[in-house]
Amino acid sequence: MFFSYLKSLNPVIGLTLNVFTQVISFRYIKLSLLKSLVLGFIIGLFFVFGADFYGHFAAVQSVEEFLSLSIVNFLTYSALGYCYAHFINLGEGARRIRIIRELYKSKTGLTLDELLKIYDGRQMVENRINRLIRSGQIILRNNRYFIGKPIMLFIARIILLMKLIVLGKRRGFE
């Protein structure tokens, strides 16, 4: 009975460990946001696999059952970890969340001009370009931008493909 529920809830416990590790490593150990997210994910993943192995030997499962449950738990944990990373990224980089935070701080609301003064699109572009240059995704040479490491480009192309499949958009980013 206990092992059945442990198997089911294993990825949730893994996610809790992930979140705890991420917050501690960012707040106290002062790791960068990305490194803290990676560390949290790895710690949680160790727990998920460890608990699966423990369940396998303690509950005497067949190898087939063990493998299928490990796949389910790995996918579940990875999906939850991905959502958490996205949540952190939203708080850090999303324009909508930044605008909401500015409106929350203002108490009496903000006009469009006031919002644009606080949150200038050009400054945001500058910040993002600098981030992309620092991470090597783009290169600035002779006042021209070039693609550096192809990771962001690869992600952008996957999103384009998904746009085509789901929304039927052929034009890509607008």
Next chain:
Amino acid sequence: MRVLLWGCILFVLAFLFHIILWKIRLPKRQIRMLLLIFFGVLIIGILSLWSFPLPLKALGFSAPYTLAEYIHIALFFISLTLAYIVTYSAIEVDSPSMIMVMQIDNAGPDGLEKMAFAKTMTNDILVKARIKDLITAELTYMDGDKYKLTPKGVLLARIFIFYRKLMKNYSKGG
């Protein structure tokens, strides 16, 4: 094996249902509709598996036996659904970083001139469009010429502000 099988079957069914609906007509509030579709399929699917295990057995499929298995299927399905919805938001709203990378890639081997690139990144695309999205999502509303947060917007702002405080993250973000 049953958890993996039924979790995947239900998710694929929900996904196909969503794609078909999207081809017929794109909903105005897409995320809300996605939640309705996926959770609707999950509830109907779980109830069907619970109610009709024998016909499934006749077809060569084995329905889950225990409550723990049903919980496991639901958790697996929900985590995949959340991960998909999180990814969908990147399809629905173009990320500036993705637009930048694609523009640079489209410029070809000569690269993209810095000034030409800056001209394409206007507040209309980067900020005003997102403010409009916030009104559509009922997170903000217009009060005269001012933008204000709805109770839903206030809640969302508080969640992100709390989390940034928890992490001691004082960067501006956005």
